[in-house]
Amino acid sequence: MNIMKKVFLGFSALCMIAFVSCKEDASKKIEEANVAQAAERDAVASKFPVIEFDKKEHDFGEIEAKTPVETVFKYTNTGEAPLVITDIKSSCGCTVPKDWSREPLAAGESGEFTVKFNGSGTNKVSKTITVTANTEKGTETVKITAFVKPDPNAAKPAAAQS
The missing domain is CATH 2.60.40.10 (Immunoglobulins)
Structure with missing residues (x-):
């Protein structure tokens, strides 16, 4: 049973490292061009005919x-x-x-x-x-x-x- 706890803790630690590293990569993928494009799209979506x-x-x-x-x-x-x-x-x-x-x-x-x-x-x-x-x-x-x-x-x- 002791080995099972070590395997579980080891797996949990590995998952934590993987999630943290993915999170950093995701934030790096957001480019300024994408942000500008989204802002322009949202501005156009709020324009209505009168x-x-x-x-x-x-x-x-x-x-x-x-x-x-x-x-x-x-x-x-x-x-x-x-x-x-x-x-x-x-x-x-x-x-x-x-x-x-x-x-x-x-x-x-x-x-x-x-x-x-x-x-x-x-x-x-x-x-x-x-x-x-x-x-x-x-x-x-x-x-x-x-x-x-x-x-x-x-x-x-x-x-x-x-």
């Missing part, structure tokens, strides 16, 4: 019910990385965003998309359009509003009899 709209809200004013209207939202990438819009959705099916580019938009370049509203609803109507992109937040929003007047050709409800 989408800036010409307007965040569009008011169609008064429109008659069931009258389709549309507007164009223009945007510019004011960030430091290419902007990619992956999706644009509305808060309801009565508002349809369309015609946006799915290609990367370089810093400083501009694009646009159209929003069509079918005129449904009554009185003050507000719809939110969510733009999903590779910005830092991941989503941006714009809004459309309108005051929808009743359709003059719609059947009037029968007057209550007294």
Whole structure:
């Protein structure tokens, strides 16, 4: 048993020497070029595109019910990385965003998309359009509003009899 303890202690000492010597070699392998490269990579990874709209809200004013209207939202990438819009959705099916580019938009370049509203609803109507992109937040929003007047050709409800 005594020999077993000596072998175990000898093996432990050998392992300690091996681990310590490996540790020193590993620290020598890190070169300044690698450190600089990693710093540059991390700096680039923290750069995001920034989408800036010409307007965040569009008011169609008064429109008659069931009258389709549309507007164009223009945007510019004011960030430091290419902007990619992956999706644009509305808060309801009565508002349809369309015609946006799915290609990367370089810093400083501009694009646009159209929003069509079918005129449904009554009185003050507000719809939110969510733009999903590779910005830092991941989503941006714009809004459309309108005051929808009743359709003059719609059947009037029968007057209550007294």
